Ligand code: SF4
């Protein structure tokens with residue numbers, strides 16, 4: 233997701249944030265709306281905070297509608313309805329309709345297990361532009377075990393079929409880790425068989441729930457290299473047929489990812505309770521106060537002026553080695569949530585960076601975990617997590 | 626049904642944007658954009674004009690005729706440029722075409 237500045241000269245350039253937004257912090261093009269944390273699945277890598285928002289705290293239908301109108305007004309072009317599981321909200325069709333009427337491009341990011349054909353068709357009629365369905369593997373044994381939900385995989389396949397029957401474009405999102413990376417070639421084939429337009433091969437990012445499950449999820453270096461090769465070959469082969477987006481875990485890289493395009497530069501999301509956040513994991517950083525859409529500030533004000541957004545914006549907050557590093561404007565010191573989770577201070581260099589004093593230790597630990605035997609999951613739920621039983625049920 | 630993908634653009638094709646790609650004027654930033662999943666493209670003025678002419682009825686040749694007349698420019702050169710631009714969009718997965726029913 234990106235920010236518009238100067239129209240690029242290429243006749244069809246993908247809009248990326250360019251230098252001038254660094255000074256102006258233009259309103260992001262796309263915003264992620266986590267309309268609920270409720271979800272019937274229990275993925276051990278869920279990107280939601282470990283402290284989930286209970287349904288009583290969720291914004292009401294009218295509050296979300298007001299948010300949607302406001303977003304359209306200030307120049308947001310796309311909204312992603314996400315969660316938790318967005319279809320767990322009874323008012324989803326109404327919200328999609330409201331967003332479409334306001335001129336927003338709407339995307340549904342769903343686990344699909346709660347959808348009926350009728351509801352999906354209502355969503356299409358309400359103006360939904362795109363559906364993204366997450367898959368945990370290619371066959372029910374593994375997929376349902378990862379999701380901690382029996383019958384989920386089969387249902388997902390069915391909903392994917394309905395999606396295409398209703399002429400809605402489909403993205404298959406596959407979250408990859410040590411226990412399913414071997415299925416990648418078949419996942420690419422599954423995306424083709426489902427007539428998807430786009431496949432997102434997203435390696436798990438290790439904070440929140442995923443960090444608790446790192447030993448069971450972390451791939452080996454060899455696995456990752458193979459995976460990258462498979463993606464590259466498939467991209468070439470499927471040009472114009474299937475777009476493949478690829479997210480690598482940064483543990484094995486020498487430099488960290490430019491997380492969220494830099495804190496407060498081109499992205500924000502809104503939590504079920506209405507907090508405006510620089511990234512979906514930001515609430516894991518304690519000691520930051522996030523403003524809510526329920527406050528008497530506008531969303532644009534929160535984006536431009538709130539302390540949480542300004543705290544790690546740009547490069548002024550950095551310590552060594554980032555402070556004087558030649559890459560500081562390129563990766564903005566990596567991921568603040570990861571820095572906080574692994575070092576206890578979000579202002580430290582993300583340990584995914586080889587220049588971080590902690591990189592060696594953490595890398596070695598991750599490598600050891602990847603080679604280890606642990607495969608039991610800690611499932612994500614409101615109870616703070618449930619450990620998978622010994623025999624994997 | 627969804628339109629075909631992986632298309633090869635020629636003078637006779639009748640391309641259109643697929644449902645997941647929407648051409649829209651962005652009032653805030655004063656630019657035309659193509660909205661697509663996880664992407665926002667910024668077509669230049671000519672690309673916008675071409676896409677507006679691609680209504681599913683005109684073929685690429687007709688579009689080139691119109692532009693050639695409007696800009697008093699050689700049709701053949703325009704046709705080549707238009708095809709290249711549309712093929713680029715098709716390769717990115719943001720173009721489909723209208724085809725006659727074969728059965
Ligand atoms: S990652 Fe899994 S558990 Fe978390 S919201 Fe998505 S489907 Fe639910």
Ligand code: SF4
Nearest residue numbers: 554557559560565585
């Ligand atoms: S030291 Fe900081 S700025 Fe330099 S590469 Fe590492 S994370 Fe990026």
